[in-house]
Amino acid sequence: MCTLVKTRDVAVLLDAGVALGPSFSLIPHPQEYQAREEARKRIEDAAVGAKVVTISHYHNDHHTPNYVDPVWLGSSPQSMERIYKGKIILAKDSRRKINTAQRRRGWMFRQTVEKLAERFKAVDGHSFEFGRTTLRFPAPVPHGENESGLGWVLPCVIERSKDKIVFAPDIQGPVVKETLDFLLEEKPQLLIIGGPPTYLRGFKVGDEFFETAIRNMQRLSENISTIVIDHHLLRDEAWYDFLAPVRRSAEKAGNTILTAADLLKARVTVLECRRKQLYEVAKPGADFMKWANLPEEKRNLLPPPRDETSASEING
Secondary structure: OOEEEEOOOOEEEEOOOOOOOOEOOEOOOHHHHHHHHHHHHHHHHHHHOOOEEEEOOOOOOOOOOOOOEOOOOOEOHHHHHHHHOOOEEEEOOOOOOOOHHHHHHHHHHHHHHOOOOOEEEEOOOOEEEEOOEEEEOOOOEEOOOOOOOOOEEOOEEEEEOOEEEEEEOOOOOOOOHHHHHHHHHHOOOEEEEEOOOHHHEOOOEOHHHHHHHHHHHHHHHHHOOEEEEEHHHHHOOOHHHHOHHHHHHHHHOOOEEEOHHHHOOOOOOOOHHHHHHHHHHOOOOHHHHHHHOOOHHHHOOOOOOOOOOOOOOOOO
16 A cells, blocks of 8 residues: 655655555466566665655555565565655654554664664554644544454544645545544545455454445545545455445545555556456466475565566466
């Protein structure tokens, strides 16, 4: 969900991380690795002109750690330095409203990044002025349901004059009334949210969760002119159909529902939810498959080999 926001006063890079995920018991396809590599390069390039980098929470797709992970993150100490060196880092507090895994991860991250940054500050409940631009960080909201075990995320509100953007990753709908009320009260011109993880329906998450998410997204779509719904939801090939009631509510109110690709006027290309198909129609070469079949401890030490034999695409 990494997003670059520029005003006349400041450039802010939100959640500077990228990751691939486990799916269908298959290692990510070479096209996914290429997409991750390109995304990481775009993030590093965006960081060059950004004064501020934010962290909503310490899941590894929302910040860049300093260790080497060739399989899922494509992270490295060099990538971390390119993103955070000399920046003002405004981050979720790693001591409060946080689960155990993220507390440890956040502590380790801070120990390293404070040596690189111009400034590092835990910002839950704080606001900052950059010229006529205000960055505001309300109280953390649940990562999905209350007491879900996934912890909390820190929204970011960016305001200049009458323009307002709210960045609320991983709220998964929202499904929590207090999060919905907060977003309705803010009423930004642009709201960027992580949609619900429908790929977990019937496995880890029940129908009531998704019914609540739809109702709440409809409420938002009736009251906010432009909403980007992305992230978890697009891990499900049926994401577009799932959003149909939300699009209808938005259209009736004269508002718009988009993906991040739509916002950028780019083609929507979903890869993770089509991983099985990718392996069938764009079969990786022998070198890649040899790497993919290595024991995990060996695979974690080696970057995936470039694979030119699987270049054909599945259109989004």
